Amino acid sequence: MGGLLGLSNGGTINSAYATGAISGKSSLVGGLIGQARFYGSINNSYATGAVSAPTAYYVGGLVGQARFVSVNNSYATGAVTGGSATGGLVGYLDTTSVNNSYSTGAVLGRNVGGLIGLITRGNVTNSFWDTVTSGQASSNGGTGKTTAELLTQSTYTGWDFTNIWYVADGPTRPFLRSEYEFTKLVNGALTVNAAAAAANGGVVTAIAALPGNMLPRVLPGLYVSVLDGQINFTNRAGSPNFSSGQFGYTPSVTSPPISLPANPGLRFTPPPMFTQPPAFTTVKDGGIKDPVDMVVQ
Structure with missing residues (x-):
């Protein structure tokens, strides 16, 4: 179950977003996509709605489960409540790369992480979660930063603030330049x-x-x-x-x-x-x- 798709099977998702709250009982629940798998990618996308699936496993603010895919330049800001393997961005990460992404929502559940709930194999690069708003001091991937640090552009080393992201130091966290268009x-x-x-x-x-x-x-x-x-x-x-x-x-x-x-x-x-x-x-x-x-x- 997802705010946009329940399952993305080898698909490429570009400049997509979901803003509605998600509530479910079954597993694989995400603010944007429930399950993304088999050599697909999620790029320049975001989810802002709360995700609530307190009895489910693999629950994430953006993606519930990501297997053999890549997540690039994306974010999630909604609160996430799951049963097991719950993360602010991705609940369960398997053979997946996460690059230049972040999450800020409160995270509750078992086997939780501020950014990634559970990881089997994968790489998380230049990606962050808010340790204050998430209520989580740890994550299975990513770097925890305070709210003040995430409101500062210098935190986001290696991010493209010319073509992909925009931030006003102090007032805002990064948001996508494509949001101007959509x-x-x-x-x-x-x-x-x-x-x-x-x-x-x-x-x-x-x-x-x-x-x-x-x-x-x-x-x-x-x-x-x-x-x-x-x-x-x-x-x-x-x-x-x-x-x-x-x-x-x-x-x-x-x-x-x-x-x-x-x-x-x-x-x-x-x-x-x-x-x-x-x-x-x-x-x-x-x-x-x-x-x-x-x-x-």
């Missing part, structure tokens, strides 16, 4: 923040506050797209300018706004109007006093 908004329109001022000759095409339940395909926070001119994006942590064609993002009022390399799959819609927000009140540390948290102008 992410579409669902379940309603963006929330428009009208407390902004159009100035500096710039035109903001949208300001969007995203709900946290859309993680990780679209990270929660404030996004801006600049259609023309220049925009100043100010909060307590910074005040950068963004020019025509750029996309700005900040996850919170305490994180400096950063520039994204591309539109993260959002459908920007111009707000009906802009209103001039109250002026910032300067405090001793030079920050911004409530009620104004951020200003785009």
Whole structure:
């Protein structure tokens, strides 16, 4: 049983994802694929839903059992509960290679591992699990890192952050650049923040506050797209300018706004109007006093 496939028999899976929760009683349960076998591969893919199969064996956040396959540039973030051989990424690994991948979900069961639950033969290279969020200090393959370390690009030695992955140090763990192409908004329109001022000759095409339940395909926070001119994006942590064609993002009022390399799959819609927000009140540390948290102008 899997969020995408129950069985992949020699197939090649590219740029696939599953976000729904998985619950099962039989064995071979995975967030994306239940069982992958016989010289196939899983590439540039991810699963985010919780996986619950407390009486089953071979249970994984991405793949329940991987035999004679390769798993490359993939991740899982959902909590995983299994009976035996349970892992944050793969439950049971047999004659399989795992490269440049990670998991972060809580892992519960018997014979568990933060990344890999059980391994017979195989290689795990440049792959990690979060020792804090998983609740697991060990794994049958991979390297355990703290949450803070996994939010830092330098942790991921050998990963391709030019063509495959993207990370903003501090706010995000790595996510796939293909998610820019495949992410579409669902379940309603963006929330428009009208407390902004159009100035500096710039035109903001949208300001969007995203709900946290859309993680990780679209990270929660404030996004801006600049259609023309220049925009100043100010909060307590910074005040950068963004020019025509750029996309700005900040996850919170305490994180400096950063520039994204591309539109993260959002459908920007111009707000009906802009209103001039109250002026910032300067405090001793030079920050911004409530009620104004951020200003785009």
